[in-house]
Amino acid sequence: MQIEIVQEQLAKMGSDGWLLYDFQGMNPIARKLVGLRGNLLTRRWFYWIPRRGKPSIVCHRIEQHGFQSLDGRLHPFKSWDEMIQILKEVLQGATTIAMEYSPNGSIPYVSRVDAGTLEMVRSLGSRVISSANLVQYFEASWSQAQFQMHLEASRCLMEILVETFERVRHSLGIGCRVTEYELQQFMLEKYGEHSLYSFSAPIVAVNQNSGNPHYEPSRENSSPIRKGDLLLVDFWAKLQKPEAVYGDYTWVAYLGEVIPDRYLAIWEIVKGARDAASAFVKSRYPTDPLQGWEVDSVAREFIQQRGYGEYFIHRTGHNIGEEDHGNGANMDSLETRDERLLLPHTCFSIEPGIYLPEFGIRSEINVYLDDAMVVITGEPVQQEVVRIY
Numbered sequence: 001m002q003i004e005i006v007q008e009q010l011a012k013m014g015s016d017g018w019l020l021y022d023f024q025g026m027n028p029i030a031r032k033l034v035g036l037r038g039n040l041l042t043r044r045w046f047y048w049i050p051r052r053g054k055p056s057i058v059c060h061r062i063e064q065h066g067f068q069s070l071d072g073r074l075h076p077f078k079s080w081d082e083m084i085q086i087l088k089e090v091l092q093g094a095t096t097i098a099m100e101y102s103p104n105g106s107i108p109y110v111s112r113v114d115a116g117t118l119e120m121v122r123s124l125g126s127r128v129i130s131s132a133n134l135v136q137y138f139e140a141s142w143s144q145a146q147f148q149m150h151l152e153a154s155r156c157l158m159e160i161l162v163e164t165f166e167r168v169r170h171s172l173g174i175g176c177r178v179t180e181y182e183l184q185q186f187m188l189e190k191y192g193e194h195s196l197y198s199f200s201a202p203i204v205a206v207n208q209n210s211g212n213p214h215y216e217p218s219r220e221n222s223s224p225i226r227k228g229d230l231l232l233v234d235f236w237a238k239l240q241k242p243e244a245v246y247g248d249y250t251w252v253a254y255l256g257e258v259i260p261d262r263y264l265a266i267w268e269i270v271k272g273a274r275d276a277a278s279a280f281v282k283s284r285y286p287t288d289p290l291q292g293w294e295v296d297s298v299a300r301e302f303i304q305q306r307g308y309g310e311y312f313i314h315r316t317g318h319n320i321g322e323e324d325h326g327n328g329a330n331m332d333s334l335e336t337r338d339e340r341l342l343l344p345h346t347c348f349s350i351e352p353g354i355y356l357p358e359f360g361i362r363s364e365i366n367v368y369l370d371d372a373m374v375v376i377t378g379e380p381v382q383q384e385v386v387r388i389y
Helices: 004-015 029-034 061-067 080-090 115-123 132-140 144-175 180-193 207-211 261-284 292-302
Strands: 017-022 045-050 057-061 074-078 095-100 127-129 203-206 230-239 247-254 347-350 353-355 360-362 365-369 372-379
Touching: 004 017, 004 045, 004 230, 017 029, 017 347, 017 365, 057 061, 057 080, 057 127, 061 074, 061 207, 074 080, 095 115, 115 127, 144 180, 144 230, 144 360, 144 365, 144 372, 180 203, 180 230, 203 207, 207 230, 207 360, 230 360, 247 360, 247 365, 261 292, 261 347, 261 353, 261 360, 261 365, 261 372
Parallel strands: 017 095, 057 074, 095 127
Antiparallel strands: 017 045, 045 057, 203 230, 230 247, 347 365, 353 360, 365 372
């Protein structure tokens, strides 16, 4: 982070400063933004960035060496009482302080500061507000190099999808049995061939299993993939490079020549919700402020009006970054009401779904916000249920 840019953002939001705090890794956001992810730190520490002036570092005396690379005045403490007194002096005059806190826990991605520490800071006379928009400005915004890595990862993922569907086609054609788990492992092998990394394996689900948004096939619990099945594949990965960011997509296919009307009807609703949400983003960005919950509301209303709102059981989308579920704004008015603004150089998924007892359908695209336009990545975008026969 460049301190001058942080201070510009603090001025815009009307905060007197940003107090970044961590204890033994409980706030990975603070560690990453300050630049301490590799350091051995076992005591609590604070990094105070005032709206004006030089930052301050408050840390234990035995760990001063871990902060020598940071910009700011060092204020070491030995005891609890000394820490409180130093913080009181450092924060003097600051009435509004941003921290990794979310009122009522509404955005758990940024709720990283424990209640006791919040109480302590408030006892010093300051009002604590959420740093959620600050976090996404500095942690969720991509560089041009990261965007290019996303495009490359997306291209590789789409190649793997084609290979995966071809594997299913070939297996069905020769009468060879393949299971969800075996197909998942095939995809993981392809990840390795394309130098991709993922924190977890893709979702491969048929029929009733596709009605579980977070279904995980295993060697012991996996359904065979047969003719007449509906197949859902949700796959995410990033390049094996420093600061690489994820691509994340979901496609559905039918293993037969004639797709049942029931599948087609649900697909058209899900696709319509996806396209309505992306069109809404395009209609508002970049001229009008846009919050994550608004995008979710558009997709949710589309599905509700067609009688399936009860079966749309998760948010419309999530932020995407160096982690597949990043720390930027989510498209969510269901699980939370995410009021964070959609910012330039951030990326998120739009992935509405309808999950019935007998099957589920989801369609997922990635949306990147350039300075002046909305970019849908992961070409081609699925327009119809894929037929595999």
